[in-house]
Amino acid sequence: MLQDNRREATMKVIGNKIKTFSRVEKAFYGSIVVTGLVLAIGIVFMQTRLLQVQSDMARINQEISAKQVEIDDAKQAVNELTRSARLLEIAEKEGLSYNNDNIGVAN
Template sequence: MRVIEDKIKTFTRVEKAFYGSIVISGLILAIGIVFMQTKLLQVQSDMAATNQEISVKLLEIEDAKQAVNDLARKARLLEIAEKEGLTFNNNNIGVAE
């Protein structure tokens, strides 16, 4: 410890300022890196949550498409038409997408 103190005492003001600025720059860089890593993890977490929401919505869309297909199947339409005393005319059916 004594040797380091003696060595520091022999530094000029310019050398002390130079080494001090290096230490301060190192601290600022370390704090900046920690801050950026924290932000990166937050963004990744938000992105994962968004991807999960997208997956849920895609599943809901697929379920809705399946429900539409089930409701529009020909046998069901024929059954409803016969129940109401109507005839089934395939030319009157339109598909909306």
């Protein structure tokens, strides 16, 4: 019972204090609340956008890694195709001679 009386007294004091706020004070406090809400929404939006960008960046890094593996495999294939023993074997098979000085490299 005593606690209820204290609560009612507190509510009356707060209610009276709010009623005594001038229009300028109410506008000021209202603008603080609105600014807080706008900032909260902005922060949530920016965090969501940041997560999306990080996800896109991770996907692109995976694609880059996959392409790098393809490039490395292609370079390995080129090296295997242009090794001297293979070229000598092809030359002998076709009845040609193998002259290493006549081999050029295209970039």
